[in-house]
Amino acid sequence: MPNSASERTTESGPVVAGQAEARIDLGAIRSNVGELVRRASGAAVMGVVKADGYGHGMVPAARAMLAGGATWLGTAFVDEALAVRAAGITAPTVAWIVPPGTPLDQAVAADIDLGISVIASIDDAAEAARRVGRPARVHLKADTGLARGGISPRDWAHAVEAAADAERAGHVRVVGVFSHFACADEPGHPSIARQLDAFQLALKTAEKGGLRPEVRHLANSAATLTLPESHYDLVRPGIAAYGLHPIPELDDGALRPAMTLSAPLMLTRSIDTGQGVSYGYRFVAEHPTRLGLVPLGYADGVPRAATNTAEVSVNGARFPIAGTVCMDQFCVDLGDQPVEAGDRVTLFGPGEQGEPTAQEWADRLGTIHYELVTRVGGRVARRYVGG
Template sequence: MPTWSSFSTGRFSPERRIRTRATGPGSSSPSSETAPPTTWNSPSFPGGSSSRITSPRPRRAWVSESDSPNLRPTVLRVDLDALSLNATALKTAGGGRPLLAVVKANGYGCGAAHVARAALRGGASWLGVALAEEGIQLRERGIVAPILLLGPVPPTQAGLLLDHGLTPALYSLSFLQALEEAAERTGRSAEVHLKLDSGMGRVGFRPEEIPDLLGALRRSPRVSVAGIFSNLASADDPRSDQTAHQVRAFQDMVETLRRAGMEPAWVHLANSSGLLAHPDTHLTLCRPGLTLFGLRPSADLPDPGLRPVLSFSTRIAQIKRVPPGTPVGYGATYVTSSSKRLGILPVGYGDGLPRALGNVGHVLIEGAACPIVGRVSMDLVAVDLDPAPGAVEGGPVCLWGSEGTLNASPWDWARWSGTIPYEVMTGISCRVARRYAEGGREWTEFLLNSGGPLA
């Protein structure tokens, strides 16, 4: 039977970084059509064996600056340098504590591997994802930093986590049993971060379940607890008292575990909101997500000097003059009351523009806010060009970013459609090319023909 002192961080230290590989224009990496499979030996990960794991390299297309005009003009631009600077600022805001950069949902829709590398360059030590598949994808892209799976993983994937050196959240006794059995079967050991339910009512162990958990852990010699964590439900609302209740509940549960001899190095509670506004949640590790992209979960939270990372643009496909009484779009929800100059834009809900923005939102053209008129369709949307008389066909349209004295962001789309920027960002589809800027160079990735998301 292991002693509780053996429940430590193991082989991954906080200062470990990624092994970088050249990407983008000018890279020496072979193309997706000719690249050999990615391979690694699992002993480089905690509990690894001598088995050799082989995975196909994800398909992708590189497009240089000179080629970019041949692409569809609807493009999401990601400033990776700004993202790195945000990671540095967030680490400072957390008192220098290590960061776990949350890159789930394909890096909030911006390309998980690129976002992960930028965050690590900015000072992050860990990465956080929701799914085993997300963690495996990062491994396939050559990232060796420790990766925590923040969400519940099916017990059937326990062996897969060991194969790829991923640290799961321990959230149930059934998953603990599956992980112990997989480790025994393969002759490995497994490290976990214990997930506690401090008052959010989702996955994790409640206080009354801790005695049974401790007993099960004593019967699982191949599983060691390297961390303890929980999720804050209302930290973005300074007026809510739920955060204080959760902090106390979490502290009580951690103290119970410590009295039982559990002393993991990683104890973490702070999400982006906790990091910005609740110093008592910082503990030994902070987990920023949305703030990496220069967006705060609430305008009520302090800004530690975050830089904008995202800009989203398209171009006017057609301009047409229509008479009074002209219906626009499906369902004729907008009818012109006077002669109107309309701009038809090649972006729709198939790209992630919320359908709810019809007759509600606006875009920025020539320094002016041009209202969206009619319903947003799958591929197109119409805007009123009267505020921008100088607009021309092929002219630029700002969906997110700055145009003159005006700004637009995912928060605007979220407010107009009654949701949150997380949903907006992760809803940008693979039909939209991602253009990356880093270290003075830019490149575009476009994976429409891959049938899957960018990596």
């Protein structure tokens, strides 16, 4: 039994009968990135492909983004960036979560840029560079108010000094200075202006300290779409490249969701009034009805919270989930509609055939679409179209 999404990848071809799949429209990713390039005020675009390309498959997503006009790639972890390189992709690639003790020799040898969130990582990068015999490319991350990763303002001058020393010694090259927004998806939030100011200050300190980064970068998807003043030299959109708008109220339809999650209906059964359905009998039939069984569950990324809450579509008609979402399957209430075993059930997609969108699922479940697409599990085959 294959156990990861990449092992279950089919590069193209028709729906495989009997198989749950996440259909990934690479043409949509390409054109979404093209749209982001147009909206980036001339800044270069880094396609963010961490977390297996937000569940879409890291390498195919990376290739589609580069084809769409991205010139950089971004990952969270070094291992993800190494997987990008192992696929033969040579575009500049930044890994920005580098916990202390991460082995860095391979990353330096593979020309992977390292995000530096703690001062000690400058030494780690320099030591790896000495062993490998080439400078480590680093991007210093300033905490401008997110208070998550990044070097805090009180340590920033010291970090700049340490980086400048390591650069003079020939062990690192400070390619970038960057930061990350807390509330870019809430236009007008007062933290946005504060973070823009703090970033300016961090850049000034870096310049005074002798650093000359090639790229200053701050904008995620929301900022790429709404805050030109944050674009600097490089923007880092993730979710928008996959066609999901980070600010649903501003969705103008220019982005197209790339993922459609579906499965074949496994069986149908008729039940009588009063019949409880699935674990805990959380759905009880109020009248005779027909149920359909869908072979996807919370192990595949269908949140258990969708119990009696979310809807799916079959042949363009909507059906509610009936009863508890289990590990591998859940039921839907088909009523008297002519739906049969083998018909394809769509959980979410672009919404063009009447199916729910990931945004709609997120709204119903009180979460964000990021969580839905990134959690689609390794048992679900990715089928690529439009490549």
